Amino acid sequence: MSPFIDIGSLDDIPRQGARVVKTAGGCVAVFRTLDDRVFALDDRCPHKGGPLSEGIVHGTAVTCPLHNWVFDLNTGTAQAPDTGQLQTYPVHVNAGRVMLDTSRHQNAA
Amino acid sequence: MKKKLVIIGAGMASGRLLEQVFEAGPGAWDVTLFNAEPRGNYNRLMLSPVLSGEKRYEEIVTHDDAWYAAHNVDCRFGEPVVRIDRANRVVYSGSGGAPYDALVIATGSAPFVIPVPGRDLPGVVAYRDLEDTRAMMDTAGKDAVVIGGGLLGLEAAAGMAARGARVTVIHLMGHLMERQLDPAAGYLLQKDLEKRGITVHCKGATKAILGTTQAEAVLLEDGTVYPADLVCMAVGIRPETRLAVDAHLEVERGIVVDDALRTSDPHIFALGECVEHRGQLFGLVAPLYDQAKVLAKTLLDQEAVFAPVQTATKLKVTGCDLYSAGDFADAPGREDIVFRDPGRGIYKRLVLENDRITGVVMYGDTADGAWFYGLMKDGTDIGPMRETLIFGPAFQGGAAPDPMAAVAALPPEAEICGCNGVSKGTILEAVAGGACTLDQVRACTKASGSCGTCTGLVQQVMALALGGAVADAPAGMCKCTDHSHEDVRRLIRSLGLKSIPAVMQELGWTSVGGCHSCRPALNFYLLAEWPLEYQDDRQSRFVNERNHANIQKDGTYSVVPRMWGGVTTPAELRAIADAAEKYGVPMVKVTGGQRIDLLGVRKEDLPHMWADLNAAGMVSGAAYSKGLRTVKTCVGKEFCRVGTQDSTGLGIKLEKRMWGSWTPHKLKLGVSGCPRNCAEATCKDIGVVCVDSGYSIVIGGAAGMEVKETVPLASTPSEDEAIAIILAVTQLYRENARYLDRVWKWMGRVGLDWIKAQVVDDPDNRRALVERFETSQSVYRRDPWADLSTPAETPRWAPLADLTLEAAE
Ligand code: SRM
């Protein structure tokens, strides 16, 4: 069985914004960029747990809303001088539906 | 006996198929060709030049009667097929059947019609065939509305405009052709279309087409009405699969085919826009021609495999030069290279992945499009030429974009110094007349001699004239631009820039979508400058302003309803208490701003809680905003034995006039009834200390990280005048200050004397400032939750999905 789960329509995620998906292992933030790319990362900032889904999305980066750490959505890595790493999850859009694979999460949990 | 090949649909794809079949296997098949249109194949792509008058229909016919006759094709034009009998291998049109050994379904696409009232009225057309085109050719001197700002819609719009129609394009998304273009390129395209008289309305949702016997107008959800003698719906296409569905072939979004173009029935093939191949649909001809080649081989019993390649798009509107190719969607590990030349209206963007090009967007200069496309198609490693790649094949020593381009592009009459009304031309004249230092220019033109915030721009204009470098140019507002805050504000005004993509393009931003520092600033500058035209961009706001609540360390929020001047009622307190209980608020606290804070609210509860509070007559206290926060008051002369004026009343009046307004930083007011100053007015951004003779207005206080005492701005015996001065100074601050400068910081930059000259000494200017403030308030004096706690919006505050249950299974 495919590990990808249909979590909703692409239109439900604002451009340059994110929505949260609750999973057994914690919340995952699903981002949509200006040009409709989607990315999924943990919704917990490694600094002090800020909800990254509420950050400002610019290009393929997001700025944490609590203390402005910046993360690359591709890799989940914090931009220097800060150091930190977010778990990323496979996600893609198929026929306007957002398909997310959180198996990494559940294995860890 | 020859085998019988029946084809349904005489379009672009089947036309190419027939050419291939007759060439590679002459005499192999007896062909019967049905077509719903009463004619054979013509070049559908060229309908736009026919519409605009650049070509005649006769010039775009690809297969004429003589061609069909020469190949013995049994033409059944004007005969739509209505049924396929798979068991007996016969297809039926209205006037009889045709048996087949092999059947090709090539029915193309059907235009999508949005289900709004009035869609069936005469005068509503799609853009698909010659009939539609003829209807649109007949619009000279009339009003036409095109719904849909994609490729097709814009070609329709430009074509009708060329015929002399008054055309409006209504587009649902934030910018034109969002599937192929990013906002910067979309902005340039919109500008070009507007130059040829086409009105463009983005973010417009069609509600209805109005009219009784004929289309007369189009009504949008936001209430706008556009007159329309003709409405063209160009919102998209879907594969024409009805025959296949009725025949129980496998159909997903399109008719499912394998690599040989065979459907789930081995005797039936499908070709063109009606097919779905490995989950993909097709809307451009290049891959359809490849399909035709493959299917021709299949029909001649040769092996062939269809493997689609990426396609490039060009808009066929003379004078709008755009090119887009490849994939911008949906894969990690991608980077961008952006080039902007504001002076010439050029924009280029490459999307890279692992040093390979995956996408190209170009506007204004598309000469290198094919070169980039080649690199993309071949998967060339561009690592070695990465630095100069964006400049194209001919230019491998690329100069950086010119940061002065925006200033160079300003017309001579553009105002540079607002205080003294000095234009770019005047400064250029002064330089030509020998002034070569800032002081000299200042002395002979007065430019930058008052508030001084235009200094950077004046220096740039001078540098332009002197051909030299700019002496100590102010630092850029962030890493995305070399322009300072003040320059950006002025250029927004003098270039008439009305959107974030417009600013980024015209001022040569070096990033794709800005960053977390410039986006909120630009959003504020634009809404302060164009309150009636600019639409607030929520995604460019910090979380608190986006969610209209203060985020807490644990990701919950706090809710602070407004309490006008710190005064409340039992009913309001009851509503707050009810909300606190209903939503399980962990802490209820009195704030330092004379109101009540409900702390620890979950995001998904915010709209519900606010629906309750709104119903009790309360509005957001904006405790989160760079905007008006609180107006603190004391009891004043109504109750206090030493009070001199009604400080509570004045505070409430001020808060009622000013709530909802956005400002460069937070704005706090205080009104004390006497110099004992119980409302701490002398450490507020703007304060009033009442005295026997009237009102003393003070500004520039703060009690945050730096404690600042206010300085006197004005004294007046009249409450009305006090209010006018306060509104005027607020508007001046809104129009003039850097984003995130509080009043005291701004005052330090421009000087108290300058502020006084604007709002105290010059009553006309004061009146004009108040008027502009009120204009802005006509939009922003509105509770955000009135729009956000609606049934449509509420679900957006909750998680998109909850997978905790799935995991448990
Ligand atoms: C709730 C409140 C504290 C309280 O429990 O009383 C408060 C809470 C916060 N203040 Fe404050 N300030 C509150 C009154 C004040 C006051 C007193 C006043 O307004 O009379 C001051 C000093 C006066 C002033 O502003 O000059 C004050 C000076 C600050 C500052 C420093 C500003 C500065 O220019 O130095 C910040 C930081 C900032 O804005 O960048 C700040 C920021 C904050 C933030 C928004 C921190 C943040 O960025 O998230 C706090 C939000 C907590 C929350 O989750 O709700 N708060 N804060 C007060 C809300 C007043 C209201 O009803 O709206």
Ligand SMILES: Cc1cc2nc3c(=O)[nH]c(=O)nc-3n(C[C@H](O)[C@H](O)[C@H](O)COP(=O)(O)OP(=O)(O)OC[C@H]3O[C@@H](n4cnc5c(N)ncnc54)[C@H](O)[C@@H]3O)c2cc1C
């Ligand atoms: C105005 C316009 C401009 C375009 N510009 C471009 C461009 O610049 N570049 C590009 O690549 N593409 C462009 N396209 C798209 C391109 O025209 C299509 O991709 C292409 O025509 C699809 O070919 P097709 O053979 O699948 O379908 P079509 O060409 O649409 O042919 C299908 C035919 O089947 C007929 N039919 C449908 N149902 C039945 C039935 N039941 N019985 C009998 N006949 C039936 C239809 O009447 C039609 O004639 C444009 C399209 C339009 C409308």
Ligand code: SF4
């Ligand atoms: S002083 Fe203000 S910002 Fe600091 S902890 Fe208290 S509420 Fe938060």
Ligand code: FES
């Ligand atoms: S919690 Fe994200 S930056 Fe501090």
